[in-house]
Amino acid sequence: MAMTISGLARAGGVGVETVRFYQRRGLLGTPERPEGGGMAGGVRRYEEEDVRRLKFIRSAQGAGFTLEQIGELLRLDAGQDRARARELAAQRLEALDLRIAELQAARDSLRRLAGACHASEEGPCPIISAFEG
The missing domain is CATH 1.10.1660.10 (Multidrug-efflux Transporter Regulator; Chain: A; Domain 2)
Structure with missing residues (x-):
């Protein structure tokens, strides 16, 4: 067609x-x-x-x-060429694993900051302070 x-x-x-x-x-x-x-x-x-x-x-x-x-x-x-295709896939998986680890660390950090922000209404917001510094 x-x-x-x-x-x-x-x-x-x-x-x-x-x-x-x-x-x-x-x-x-x-x-x-x-x-x-x-x-x-x-x-x-x-x-x-x-x-x-x-x-x-x-x-x-x-x-x-x-x-x-x-x-x-x-x-x-x-x-x-399956060997090269596997090599490219392995490289991509390694990069994805690294990115996932970075995103998980960012999520954990933001979760801690949000908890600190919620715990107190006094002083500067920990979330905003973290991004300013």
Whole structure:
């Protein structure tokens, strides 16, 4: 089922400009314009494979991969290099674990500050004081 760029964008849950951005970055291909007149003349057509690739890009972004890493994953998919794909995933997991630890520490700190703020109505608010210093 061939579709226009707007159909591809809709199927992938993104805007047309996002599709074009991914094309400029080399993550999505740009089909040739067909020759001739008529209804389809000059309008690029995308296929289900393009939808699959667009959804892959969006999913990988949701997992926190950069566009450069996504490009590498897409190239690995064509080459079946599972070892490198596992390495990229392990790197991403390590970065996520670090970020989770940072967020948990921030949450714990804010929870302590909120408790201190609630415990007393006198003097400066501990939350505000913590962010000023």
